[in-house]
Amino acid sequence: MPDEITLPPNHLMQADLSTTILAIESSCDETSASVCVNGKILSNYIANQSVHEKYGGVVPELASRAHMQNIVPVVDTALAAAFPELNNTTDRLKQLDAIAFTQSPGLIGSLLVGTQFAKSLALTLNKPLIAVHHMQAHVLANLIGDDIPEFPFLCLTVSGGHTQIVLAHDPLNLEVIGETIDDAAGEAFDKSAKLLGLPYPGGPLIDKYAKTGDPLKFKFAEPQIPELNFSFSGLKTSVLYFLQKQETGFIEANLADLCASIQHTIITILLKKVKKAVQQTGIKQVCIAGGVSANSGLRASLQEMGQKHGWKTFIPKFEYCTDNAAMIAITAHYKYQAAQFASLDANPSARSH
Amino acid sequence: MDAIFNQDGLREVARLLWKEGKQKKVWAFHAGMGTGKTTFIHALCEELGVKDAVSSPTFAIVNEYESPVAGVIFHMDWYRLKDEEEAIQAGIEDQLYSGSLCLVEWPEKAPGLLPDDTFHVHMEALDENTRRLYTLKETEKKLT
Secondary structure (H helix, E strand, O other): OOOEEOOOOHHHHHHHHOOEEEEEEOOOOOOEEEEEEOOEEEEEEEOOHHHHHHHOOOOOOOOHHHHHHHHHHHHHHHHHHHOOOOOOHHHHHOOOOEEEEEEEOOOHHHHHHHHHHHHHHHHHHOOOEEEEEHHHHHHHHHHOOOOOOOOOEEEEEEOOOOEEEEEEEEOOEEEEEEEEOOOOHHHHHHHHHHHOOOOOOOHHHHHHHHOOOOOOOOOOOOOOOOOOOEOOHHHHHHHHHHHHOOOOOHHHHHHHHHHHHHHHHHHHHHHHHHHHHHHHHOOOEEEEEOHHHHOHHHHHHHHHHHHHHOOEEEOOOHHHOOOOOHHHHHHHHHHHHOOOEEOOOOOOOOOOO | OEEEEOHHHHHHHHHHHHHHHOOOOEEEEEOOOOOOHHHHHHHHHHHOOOOOOOOOOOOOOEEEEEEOOOEEEEEEEOOOOOOHHHHHHOOHHHHHOOOOEEEEEOHHHOHHHOOOOOEEEEEEEOOOOOEEEEEOOHHHHHHO
């Protein structure tokens, strides 16, 4: 990355003692801040739903304006939660050794808010700045806590905007070995739900209704995509045409079975490629990450598959699966140790690569 | 143009459409869910030599790619937007009027933001595997 610079070793010497990092995430809908010390998460605060409700609209927190409203209280809250023994923000800020932010990918207006805030803070406090890639952070969320995978491991990252299989060689060397060529898995859930007449985002509702349905009742198209890549747009079309052929009242009468069958198809598409990735790489430590890893069917199926094939599976706590700053903080922790700092003219980027 | 095609004809239609619309900076893709907007734009970007992963921008609102032929491409999806106001707050105007090629899915969510010389592309599904793609001439547009 052109923005990366290596600072003189005096910054590294602090790592020998204790490293405290403030991380800020504002790539899409959530504004979040987190503090970590030596890789241990002290706080992880995400702007809460009351702000969303006040703001209204179909897409909560979409606008960069909302991030601007949120960022100061969110950072302040995360600092207060991390250092309850200190009673003012100035003293809490003095604890920090570095400021990290999500640089890419994301909505540019949203990324800008976190970027500018982090840069201002780094400049004011005269501390190094660390730029973090959002998708790398999702994978490294698996390194938070005690039960963590060893390198190398595989990670299936599934969210509303992304579907990837990543081979993690070490914290700073991640290789995308498969990804979607059209819709993301979370989008397949949400848009199928929309076709069933469920409100957006309907992914969690599909999961809920699927619990009482028959996953094998209806058959939907499974894509034939080469290598480790995914495609979900065909499933959407398949569901659409299947529903068009039915009588009025069909969806209502078969909602649980429809949800269970759609969910089963999505999970099958995902796990087939995970299995293929394990076979290709010989790596038997498999993690999941991203918001869709909250799906109970996916969790159960991954664990079941892991037991069957002798894999060790890892699923981060839910708060570290959806967009959050703790995953930015843990990634920044590793970048700090490697002295991978960003310069103050670092710019955010919407691009993934 | 007015073309009827299946999966195998995607690249050819994408090539012809580029020939017709390459002077236009903002392309609006009108089609219902599951018609294949993203799949078509994927093929178009392949045609334009894009090496980035081209995928649905529904969640991110805007994806950015680099093409050796068309330069920076903004692939947008306004599906999650409520109206023009929300689109403006999301900051998409900057990209829409940047002079870079913008490929817009679900333009109906904020039609007022589209420039006058937008290239309107319509797609419809004739059956599960067959799609029609057509563009309207200036004179036809005035009548509609």
